[in-house]
Amino acid sequence: MAVPLKKISEERYLGERETTHSQGAAGADIQPDDRVEMFSKLFREEWDKPFWADLREQVPVDFGYYTGSGQWTEEQRLAAAKNNRPVLTLNHVLPTINALIGLERQNRYDPKAAPQTKADEDLANLFTRLLKQEMVDNVGEYVLSEGFADGCIAGVVAYGLPITYERDPVNGDIEMEVVPVPEELIWVTPWRKYDLSDTRAMFRHKWIDVDLLLSRFPKDKTEIEEALESLAISAKDATREGARLTEGNPKDHYEGAEYQRPMDDPEFWFDVRKNRVRVLEVSYPEYYPKWILVSRNGDGRQRAIESTSEVRMKRIYQDLARRNPGSRWDVIERYERQIEQIICLPATGHLLQEEQLYKKDPQDYPYVPFFAYWRGNEVFGVVRNLRDPQDEVNARRSQVSWLVKATGDGWFVDQGSMQDIKTFENDSRDPKGVYEVKKSGKDPRRIPPPNVPQGLFQLIADAVTEIRMISNVNPEMRGEESQAISGVAMKHRKIEGETVNYEIYDNFKLTKRLLWKKLAKRIQEVYSDERIVRLTDPDSGGYQFIPINQRVPVDAQGKEVPPPGLRYKVLNDLGSFKYDLVMTEIPASPSHRQTALAILLDLLQKLPAIAPLVVDVIVEMVEGLPDKEKIVARIKQFVAGQMGPKKAPPPKVSVALKGEDLPQEVKAELARRAANEPDPREEQNPLGAGAGNASNPSGQLKTGGTKLNEIPDLAPPPTTGGQGPND
Structure with a gap:
């Protein structure tokens, strides 16, 4: 139950609508309330409906089949x-359900806040980190998995996000809890929407010890004690008796039975023997008028002013019409839905607490x-x-065991072949004892076991196969050896099994989306004041201390100025942040991380x-690596140095010289050319053309000129004006 902080005024539930709610002590001036009788009647009608009666009967049996302790009834065992x-x-049910639970743990998601405008991107990142931090503080992943397991077993479960005030009595703390259905929570049937937004009311019911109830509401101790003492009831445990149906239609699970008032059915509400009472926490909708003033000036912009007071809205409308005679304003009346909650004691008809949540x-x-x-x-x-195929497996295996044990025990001895049969029987400790047969001259021998029909084993195998077929959990999903001959085939078989069970995971994904929307609203309510929050740095994994809702003085243009200032702007304002929530998949499980690491x-082999760019990510995904944070930090530092901006090369100096600026030697060379x-x-080169070597004008040979004529294999140089050998 939530800790009381607010109390709606007495006129509220007497019929006079007010626009504001006063705060006060919970349960002060406790008086009988018509709503207590109305909701007590509604709760008892729902309790006796076949839908909830059948669910109360089936859910414990489902859990018994999962654990294995309830697969045989006590009568069958006796x-x-x-x-x-x-x-x-x-127990084949346990590994089957665990395969589905393990698949959920391998495919976890993180909430992410998406900004509605570009200016909110930084605030959206901060809000996303707050969402993740609240999930960490409340071990949210484990709470979600716990509820998923209970839902797969029983069919339905609920989650709650209460704000408790034990540690922080001013702002409160957000908690995440799993609420069992129907053990603690039921609602008015029928309904059509998954989120139960169309149900008439929700009831959270608990048995609470009287002494704990009195300490919980000390101001009402005398009234509660007197009211309970006036109830003369028999000492019976109402929880052990179950639902008592009166007149109901078994074909309509939502049809109620004849109502009994609490004073006519006290055992249901007050257990004298255990000194405890049933307390109801009722959540129900109320509708209140709201007036909206909308501008219709034709400039493409609409401005709206909202108020829950009709008198105040008329005053605003008249003031705007007087200031702007040419403007057009429309007044729209709407009815706003609000969920309210009461905590009541139906046994005495008292209202203990009421609040707007x-x-x-x-x-x-x-x-x-x-x-x-x-x-x-x-x-x-x-x-x-x-259940049925599991019962068949247990029955067949028990039958086979009985056949083998019942007819295979005992001894056969020949008549007169043993002097002390009693001593032999005691020493053998055989429950079937010793049987004397006609003398055949053989030693004592055991009764041969019978041949168990092989059809029994085939029936057992068929029942196990039926469990897998009904649950759509194949051996690949359970990590068992299968007939698939390759890893790719096993992977496809596993995906096929997941596809058949997609309805469960889609429903759970929708549940998480609805739950995270509530978590975001709880954050906006709890983190409403200026404070510094500690968040995890997504890059380094360390902690950062970030201010939120910080008031900063600004001037008329919105620029920050030194305090004091007349105007203020709020940095990281969570209360006014508009967002959308999306879900991002994260590699949360070891097997998922190993798969991603292999990819x-x-x-890297294809694109070294x-x-x-990814070496630090790879190191973070390696399981069991000691000092992983230090290694990642050093890698990031090394990569930053290697990929950082390099020093610019010295600029190239290009000098263009004009003609009058050239040296004399250069001018002379240009003129010669x-x-x-x-x-x-x-x-001047004696080894080149100047020495008579026209074939080597550059003079690269060691000898040249006329000395080349001394080489016999070279043709003589041509003479000026002479004839060649062919002339």
């Missing part, structure tokens, strides 16, 4: 023990359901249809150039 028959339990989430019920399967009037889980390593005159440097 009857088997009386006939010396074994009772075996070979959440300022940031006033229109939705405080609980979010998860349905494994919901079809018409039926809500059920995976276990419900696995990255394969990608991207190694500096323009006149096509020979280079005087070639004439």
